[in-house]
Amino acid sequence: MTSMSISESDDPLQHFDHHSEEHAQDPVGDFRAIRERGGFLRSDSHGGFTTLARYEDVVSVAKNHGQFSNANELPGGDGFGGGVTLPHNPSAPRMSLAEMDPPEWHRIRRLLSSSLSNDAVKRFAPQILRVVNELIDRFIESGRCDLVFDICSPVPAIVTLEYLGLPTAEWERWAVPIHTSVYTSRVPGSPDFVKLNESFEWIFEQIREAIADRHRSPRPNDLITDFIRDDGDGPVMDDDLAFETVYTMLAAGVDTTTTLLSTTLFHLSENPHHRAELIENPSLLDTAADEFLRFYSPVQTTARTAIEDAEVSNETFHRGDRILLAWASANRDEHRFPEPDEFKLDRESNRHLSFGHGIHRCIGAPLARQEFIIVMSEILRRLPDFVVDQAQSPMYPDVGLMLGYQRMPATFTPGVVETRSNH
Numbered sequence: 001m002t003s004m005s006i007s008e009s010d011d012p013l014q015h016f017d018h019h020s021e022e023h024a025q026d027p028v029g030d031f032r033a034i035r036e037r038g039g040f041l042r043s044d045s046h047g048g049f050t051t052l053a054r055y056e057d058v059v060s061v062a063k064n065h066g067q068f069s070n071a072n073e074l075p076g077g078d079g080f081g082g083g084v085t086l087p088h089n090p091s092a093p094r095m096s097l098a099e100m101d102p103p104e105w106h107r108i109r110r111l112l113s114s115s116l117s118n119d120a121v122k123r124f125a126p127q128i129l130r131v132v133n134e135l136i137d138r139f140i141e142s143g144r145c146d147l148v149f150d151i152c153s154p155v156p157a158i159v160t161l162e163y164l165g166l167p168t169a170e171w172e173r174w175a176v177p178i179h180t181s182v183y184t185s186r187v188p189g190s191p192d193f194v195k196l197n198e199s200f201e202w203i204f205e206q207i208r209e210a211i212a213d214r215h216r217s218p219r220p221n222d223l224i225t226d227f228i229r230d231d232g233d234g235p236v237m238d239d240d241l242a243f244e245t246v247y248t249m250l251a252a253g254v255d256t257t258t259t260l261l262s263t264t265l266f267h268l269s270e271n272p273h274h275r276a277e278l279i280e281n282p283s284l285l286d287t288a289a290d291e292f293l294r295f296y297s298p299v300q301t302t303a304r305t306a307i308e309d310a311e312v313s314n315e316t317f318h319r320g321d322r323i324l325l326a327w328a329s330a331n332r333d334e335h336r337f338p339e340p341d342e343f344k345l346d347r348e349s350n351r352h353l354s355f356g357h358g359i360h361r362c363i364g365a366p367l368a369r370q371e372f373i374i375v376m377s378e379i380l381r382r383l384p385d386f387v388v389d390q391a392q393s394p395m396y397p398d399v400g401l402m403l404g405y406q407r408m409p410a411t412f413t414p415g416v417v418e419t420r421s422n423h
Helices: 021-025 027-036 055-062 104-116 118-123 125-139 147-152 154-164 171-181 191-216 223-228 239-270 272-280 284-296 365-382
Strands: 040-043 049-052 144-146 301-306 310-312 315-317 322-326 409-411
Touching: 021 027, 049 055, 055 310, 055 322, 104 118, 104 223, 104 239, 118 125, 118 365, 125 147, 125 154, 125 365, 144 147, 147 154, 147 239, 147 365, 154 171, 154 223, 154 239, 154 365, 171 191, 171 239, 191 223, 191 239, 223 239, 239 272, 239 284, 239 365, 272 284, 272 365, 284 365
Parallel strands: 049 322
Antiparallel strands: 040 049, 144 409, 301 322, 310 315
């Protein structure tokens, strides 16, 4: 059965597929149409699921972890949950904290909170600034680059690797598979799927070797060492959980920031008046960050599974029902945001949902936000007149999970090298 966009299908209630090429052509229009039809859309794609498109309903489910599960296995052990991706990817590791329910969630969240607190992230700002400028130095004299592969992808990859205490020399082998996996077809046996799996096998091997290395030689002030340390009652995390946690921090920390940066840079190239405002008034960047997050919603959707019979705005869900939370749609809900389809650099009261909501709100939000502010500040300082080649900047062909650009060639007035790269 061919999946179709709500705007083109004869029977959208039956066929809507957020992973379809048709949806990728106009996700904003599709989600608007769902909101106009009441905010609920039941589909038989991917085994059946219901999309929630209104802000109020998305928040209601996101904060109700007692009735809606993030986990792969439902409480009670008799039902498959499916986790936060829809459809579930059986070849991917569990996404640690993101796919846990209480009480397990509480213990792991406490372990990670101090490592990713605002204060901890602020102390890491000099390293982020160094990474950004070393990368810019690589291409600034040429007057051209690919903003995705030269800045948007490597910055979060190198920063996350350094934050975890992992080597950065081969950052491309980490970043490229994570970047391409969010829009690559996952049809088993297809060449792209096989190549992707081979790339991730290398990533998995590196993570497990890093954990084994910390057992042999614990390191001070090191996250992975902290994950597996003995706190008197045994290891804080066993090796499998440590592996899941490291992998999740990489997967969640790399391409989410990549997509946010890429959509922001494309927007500023297309809207030079906004770029001029940010250059003239850099203090606007903090407020603007929230508007870029709201308007472009790097993470478009995630899933939940009903644990028991539950109602959301008079719609009934039963145990095992899959629910798609359309964060991108909630961020443009007309009942929550005045003129939601208008981009406003100085939008006030911008309680967007791009980092999620409830107990599963993104724990890495402070790091992602700081990366964004530093990268954009340095690009506006050092590449102020960059022009994106829009015709050569394709968006993801699948925006079911994230929305971003595959690549982004750009030109600018050549500049001078400021630092010497060690990467």
